[in-house]
Amino acid sequence: MLRTYNYQDLNTEDLQQLVQRNVDPANEIRTIVEDIISNVREHGDNALLDYARKFDKVQLEKLYLDKAELAELAQALQPEQKEALKTAYQNIYKFHQSQLSNEGKIETMPGVTCWREARPIEKVGLYIPGGTAVLPSTFLMLGIPARIAGCKEIVVCSPPQKSGKVNAFIAYVAELLDIDRIYFAGGAQAIAAMAYGTESISKVDKIFGPGNQFVTKAKTIIQSTTTTAIDMPAGPSEVLVIADETANPIFVAADLLAQAEHGIDSQAVLATTSEQMAEAVIAELNKQLPVLPRAEIAEQAIKNSYAVVVSSLNQAMQFSNLYAPEHLILASENWEQITGDIINAGSVFLGNLTPESVGDYASGTNHTLPTSAYARAYSGVSVDSFVKKITFQHISPQGITNIGPTVEILAELEGLHAHKNAVTVRLAK
Amino acid sequence: MLRTYNYQDLNTEDLQQLVQRNVDPANEIRTIVEDIISNVREHGDNALLDYARKFDKVQLEKLYLDKAELAELAQALQPEQKEALKTAYQNIYKFHQSQLSNEGKIETMPGVTCWREARPIEKVGLYIPGGTAVLPSTFLMLGIPARIAGCKEIVVCSPPQKSGKVNAFIAYVAELLDIDRIYFAGGAQAIAAMAYGTESISKVDKIFGPGNQFVTKAKTIIQSTTTTAIDMPAGPSEVLVIADETANPIFVAADLLAQAEHGIDSQAVLATTSEQMAEAVIAELNKQLPVLPRAEIAEQAIKNSYAVVVSSLNQAMQFSNLYAPEHLILASENWEQITGDIINAGSVFLGNLTPESVGDYASGTNHTLPTSAYARAYSGVSVDSFVKKITFQHISPQGITNIGPTVEILAELEGLHAHKNAVTVRLAK
Numbered sequence: 001m002l003r004t005y006n007y008q009d010l011n012t013e014d015l016q017q018l019v020q021r022n023v024d025p026a027n028e029i030r031t032i033v034e035d036i037i038s039n040v041r042e043h044g045d046n047a048l049l050d051y052a053r054k055f056d057k058v059q060l061e062k063l064y065l066d067k068a069e070l071a072e073l074a075q076a077l078q079p080e081q082k083e084a085l086k087t088a089y090q091n092i093y094k095f096h097q098s099q100l101s102n103e104g105k106i107e108t109m110p111g112v113t114c115w116r117e118a119r120p121i122e123k124v125g126l127y128i129p130g131g132t133a134v135l136p137s138t139f140l141m142l143g144i145p146a147r148i149a150g151c152k153e154i155v156v157c158s159p160p161q162k163s164g165k166v167n168a169f170i171a172y173v174a175e176l177l178d179i180d181r182i183y184f185a186g187g188a189q190a191i192a193a194m195a196y197g198t199e200s201i202s203k204v205d206k207i208f209g210p211g212n213q214f215v216t217k218a219k220t221i222i223q224s225t226t227t228t229a230i231d232m233p234a235g236p237s238e239v240l241v242i243a244d245e246t247a248n249p250i251f252v253a254a255d256l257l258a259q260a261e262h263g264i265d266s267q268a269v270l271a272t273t274s275e276q277m278a279e280a281v282i283a284e285l286n287k288q289l290p291v292l293p294r295a296e297i298a299e300q301a302i303k304n305s306y307a308v309v310v311s312s313l314n315q316a317m318q319f320s321n322l323y324a325p326e327h328l329i330l331a332s333e334n335w336e337q338i339t340g341d342i343i344n345a346g347s348v349f350l351g352n353l354t355p356e357s358v359g360d361y362a363s364g365t366n367h368t369l370p371t372s373a374y375a376r377a378y379s380g381v382s383v384d385s386f387v388k389k390i391t392f393q394h395i396s397p398q399g400i401t402n403i404g405p406t407v408e409i410l411a412e413l414e415g416l417h418a419h420k421n422a423v424t425v426r427l428a429k
Numbered sequence: 430m431l432r433t434y435n436y437q438d439l440n441t442e443d444l445q446q447l448v449q450r451n452v453d454p455a456n457e458i459r460t461i462v463e464d465i466i467s468n469v470r471e472h473g474d475n476a477l478l479d480y481a482r483k484f485d486k487v488q489l490e491k492l493y494l495d496k497a498e499l500a501e502l503a504q505a506l507q508p509e510q511k512e513a514l515k516t517a518y519q520n521i522y523k524f525h526q527s528q529l530s531n532e533g534k535i536e537t538m539p540g541v542t543c544w545r546e547a548r549p550i551e552k553v554g555l556y557i558p559g560g561t562a563v564l565p566s567t568f569l570m571l572g573i574p575a576r577i578a579g580c581k582e583i584v585v586c587s588p589p590q591k592s593g594k595v596n597a598f599i600a601y602v603a604e605l606l607d608i609d610r611i612y613f614a615g616g617a618q619a620i621a622a623m624a625y626g627t628e629s630i631s632k633v634d635k636i637f638g639p640g641n642q643f644v645t646k647a648k649t650i651i652q653s654t655t656t657t658a659i660d661m662p663a664g665p666s667e668v669l670v671i672a673d674e675t676a677n678p679i680f681v682a683a684d685l686l687a688q689a690e691h692g693i694d695s696q697a698v699l700a701t702t703s704e705q706m707a708e709a710v711i712a713e714l715n716k717q718l719p720v721l722p723r724a725e726i727a728e729q730a731i732k733n734s735y736a737v738v739v740s741s742l743n744q745a746m747q748f749s750n751l752y753a754p755e756h757l758i759l760a761s762e763n764w765e766q767i768t769g770d771i772i773n774a775g776s777v778f779l780g781n782l783t784p785e786s787v788g789d790y791a792s793g794t795n796h797t798l799p800t801s802a803y804a805r806a807y808s809g810v811s812v813d814s815f816v817k818k819i820t821f822q823h824i825s826p827q828g829i830t831n832i833g834p835t836v837e838i839l840a841e842l843e844g845l846h847a848h849k850n851a852v853t854v855r856l857a858k
Contacts, residue, residue, distance in 0.1 A: 080838060112787075229803075393779065
């Protein structure tokens with residue numbers, strides 16, 4: 001069921017083809033998304049209410065749930081579910097808080113001092129998808145770094161359930177994050193609302209969150225047509241498992257399936273140094289897959305996936321860097337040997353006891369990660385994503401004497417005499 | 430000559446209008462740029478040679494200068510010019526090197542360890558504009574952090590001069606940065622070449638550098654249609670000077686003009702607590718402007734600029750945060766009082782002796798900064814721009830016992846049973 005290749009048999013072109021993901025699968029939906037965006041710009045809240053009727057099949061009385069309503073909904077949760085969400089909250093908080101850095105001042109030459117200071121992005125928009133799975137974990141992953149960064153206004157949009165409410169766990173996460181309102185808006189219309197603002201929803205400076213192809217297309221459009229930034233483009237989720245003979249095929253199969261159940265376009269790739277391991281993993285897939293509640297989805301995704309047999313962990317890493325996986329699992333007791341060779345990956349899971357699903361929920365790392373080989377140039381979401389680093393410089397009387405002549409020469413060299421003059425008038429004093 | 434407003438007379442709408450910059454002035458040129466991109470994709474090097482003939486009016490024999498040719502060109506520089514470029518290089522290097530952070534490992538719960546490691550983006554493309562001013566300083570600002578980050582391949586494109594060469598100072602900077610080749614490609618065609626690759630030019634993972642509206646449009650297009658990332662969208666340059674009665678009007682006027690000489694679409698804004706200061710600055714502008722070599726450009730830009738008289742430094746800061754300037758100068762002896770209130774800015778120049786032009790060349794900070802109010806969500810270029818931060822996690826036998834049940838509950842709550850199973854099979858061992 002899992003296509004298997006031998007790395008030795010693949011030439012450069014084969015490899016390129018194998019690691020290729022469709023980076024713009026949604027180009028054909030551009031027109032639809034552009035229509036939605038201009039409709040939301042023009043009709044604001046009314047457009048959102050219309051789309052809720054049309055796409056979410058719900059007639060909303062108002063566009064949001066407030067704090068009291070959220071608190072009431074949250075009561076439906078079991079105590080152990082609340083505890084689990086709290087544990088996840090604490091771990092994610094602890095790791096993300098450590099990302100706040102305090103950099104020192106640098107005197108680049110006597111009297112010339114430079115430094116950086118982080119400032120929160122004032123208004124951020126979080127998109128929490130509904131759809132085949134509702135993800136309170138995504139709400140934690142975006143809300144926690146936004147709170148740590150100190151963002152002043154956090155706008156949260158999520159598609160309404162058929163009930164005209166949100167799920168109890170989303171409501172409880174809102175409580176944990178001290179969020180006042182959740183707006184009912186899904187898909188491209190939610191992104192448009194946060195980029196342009198409506199009567200109810202504030203225009204934000206940056207939009208975060210995964211979503212389907214309509215959401216992603218809307219994000220890339222507003223990124224190139226407004227000053228609103230986005231966290232990253234996001235495609236279907238994916239995992240690459242590197243396994244040697246010290247891996248456990250039961251664990252490896254379970255990890256591949258955890259990825260496969262996300263959606264039919266998810267990809268689960270195995271790179272193994274052992275042909276026996278490949279066979280054992282495939283046997284395990286055949287055993288574990290049929291009993292899954294989301295077996296149909298997982299089966300489709302596995303058809304879209306493959307295994308590669310390599311000759312060494314180094315070769316596996318070479319392949320991995322070419323693939324640039326969102327999630328990379330090093331299913332090996334020898335993981336310490338190869339972590340230094342990782343160049344392109346979103347988040348990495350080390351050793352046989354670190355399943356990718358711990359990172360989805362509770363280890364502390366962020367699960368909003370670059371897919372589709374974007375890991376070559378993008379990082380996952382972190383506190384950094386919610387701040388700007390502003391540079392500062394101060395020059396003393398001694399400093400301007402030291403640096404002035406250099407600036408005068410360079411400005412002259414570039415033919416920018418007013419640049420030079422800004423120094424000359426100060427040196428003259 | 431400088432339009433002057435009184436802050437008290439401006440309502441919210443006036444203010445919005447005043448701080449508005451055209452974020453997508455180049456939308457009408459989309460078709461032209463799309464044509465250039467598909468032409469370069471299809472015809473590669475030949476397309477670049479054609480565009481050099483058409484746009485740069487030069488018949489190239491080959492598409493690049495190599496190390497020996499660059500070294501020869503660099504000999505035309507005077508010793509004091511080399512010294513100035515070296516001083517700038519050292520200051521920029523020193524400040525950017527301090528941005529390499531080494532984060533610790535965090536044990537989020539016993540046996541669950543998370544951390545981040547920076548990895549260089551492997552292949553980066555630097556665009557060094559030619560045009561009305563050739564900017565070796567931009568080459569330093571992009572090349573130094575790329576080298577510090579450890580990028581494996583640095584592709585440099587710059588439009589050819591009429592001579593079919595590059596300037597001596599560009600050649601000398603290539604020497605300082607140990608760059609092997611400079612490719613002759615300008616405008617949208619250079620961006621397309623680096624995003625898709627040609628016979629001579631490697632496809633890169635991220636493209637950096639300012640440019641005209643064609644370059645910017647090409648960058649935003651490739652950002653949303655390929656996996657190649659960009660540093661940031663960039664519009665015309667701008668400065669906001671906040672001046673109180675302790676400012677020096679000669680310095681302030683010189684700083685406004687340094688901005689204005691960049692281009693006719695540059696903007697130089699003054700926010701001052703003193704009407705007398707506004708008048709004195711305008712008088713100085715009238716004196717300093719006419720004698721500038723680029724007076725015509727500066728005059729146009731000043732027409733596009735304005736002054737706002739405010740009642741306090743706090744009010745000036747409020748205005749500044751709304752404007753979100755690329756460059757912010759605090760022309761005041763009291764700058765320390767207000768730096769804490771800065772929320773949105775690219776780079777900040779503190780006190781009366783810190784002209785913006787020192788940051789353009791040599792203070793050490795980067796001059797590639799967010800314009801057009803992008804400073805609300807974007808940071809300037811830094812070493813961070815040339816690396817990804819990859820998250821790692823490791824779970825010990827104790828750790829999986831501690832975190833496992835939490836992940837099982839949350840996966841079940843989200844209806845993702847294969848996610849749960851990846852933990853269950855490990856707990857069973």
